[in-house]
Amino acid sequence: xxxxxxxxxxxxxxxxxxxxxxxxxxxxxxxxxxxxxxxxxxxxxxxxxxxxxxxxxxxxxxxxxx
Amino acid sequence: xxxxxxxxxxxxxxxxxxxxxxxxxxxxxxxxxxxxxxxxxxxxxxxxxxxxxxxxxxxxxxxxxxxxxxxxxxxxxxxxxxxxxxxxxxxxxxxxxxxxxxxxxxxxxxxxxxxxxxxxxxxxxxxxxxxxxxxxxxxxxxxxxxxxxxxxxxxxxxxxxxxxxxxxxxxxxxxxxxxxxxxxxxxxxxxxxxxxxxxxxxxxxxxxxxxxxxxxxxxxxxxxxxxxxxxxxxxxxxxxxxxxxxxxxxxx
Numbered sequence: 001x002x003x004x005x006x007x008x009x010x011x012x013x014x015x016x017x018x019x020x021x022x023x024x025x026x027x028x029x030x031x032x033x034x035x036x037x038x039x040x041x042x043x044x045x046x047x048x049x050x051x052x053x054x055x056x057x058x059x060x061x062x063x064x065x066x
Numbered sequence: 067x068x069x070x071x072x073x074x075x076x077x078x079x080x081x082x083x084x085x086x087x088x089x090x091x092x093x094x095x096x097x098x099x100x101x102x103x104x105x106x107x108x109x110x111x112x113x114x115x116x117x118x119x120x121x122x123x124x125x126x127x128x129x130x131x132x133x134x135x136x137x138x139x140x141x142x143x144x145x146x147x148x149x150x151x152x153x154x155x156x157x158x159x160x161x162x163x164x165x166x167x168x169x170x171x172x173x174x175x176x177x178x179x180x181x182x183x184x185x186x187x188x189x190x191x192x193x194x195x196x197x198x199x200x201x202x203x204x205x206x207x208x209x210x211x212x213x214x215x216x217x218x219x220x221x222x223x224x225x226x227x228x229x230x231x232x233x234x235x236x237x238x239x240x241x242x243x244x245x246x247x248x249x250x251x252x253x254x255x256x257x258x259x260x261x262x263x264x265x266x267x268x269x270x271x272x273x274x275x276x277x278x279x280x281x282x283x284x285x286x287x288x289x290x291x292x293x294x295x296x297x298x299x300x301x302x303x304x305x306x307x308x309x310x311x312x313x314x315x316x317x318x
Contacts, residue, residue, distance in 0.1 A: 025116050030123075059113065060156060061111070061114045061156060062122060062123050063112045064095065064110070064122050065112075065136060066087050066108030066109065066136040066272060
């Protein structure tokens, strides 16, 4: 299946959780938020949130600004 | 003197809110934050960059400063609400500096989208601090929908043009029952002092410090200017007169 993570297509050979998708980008233990198809998923639920073909995943963190 | 800045029930001893944008390095930013004495600082939310090193969040946490995420870069209410929710999930705060801008050229707030976003976020239990135009009517509407402060601009973001319409800022201060924070447009220390003399509860600035030749020194200048302006406001300035009034006794 293919998911889009922060705008980039990613091919997954088998099942993939949101936690696995986030781990492709960062290992930070805090300060990161993730959304699937525009819906925020709270961190404790990342492991138990499976991704489906075509899902759009956004992973954000804080940067200098404002 | 004990004169806390209270916003949404939380007290700060500093009336300078410093943004983190524009600093040439995290090290320079760290020293500027320390020199500013700020207790509240803004960050933006962006896609995670796997290549980035060092975190602005670690630096802010190490200084014991409260973090205020913004929605910079959002053009619609829907985008701003989504980013605010991401910020809340990432940072564990329901405070948000709400920015909904109209175009890249002026970065001026879009009042219609801003008010819509503010209403949605208040309903979702956010403490909403909106970056707004220097429009007393819009400020009143933002307050009416439940914003915890109003943050009118002095001039466009990053312009350093100072406070272009002091009269409007005074009108906003006079009628607001929530804190008024002068946000954007500060160029140098005197601008920050003027904002406080006009009765603003605090000043929010970034560029004027982070892009100064010496950010740490300018941060100290801003700290002193905000404190001085506040004292002058509380002390009450003398009225302006057209002609002289002798300060030495005429007789004797």
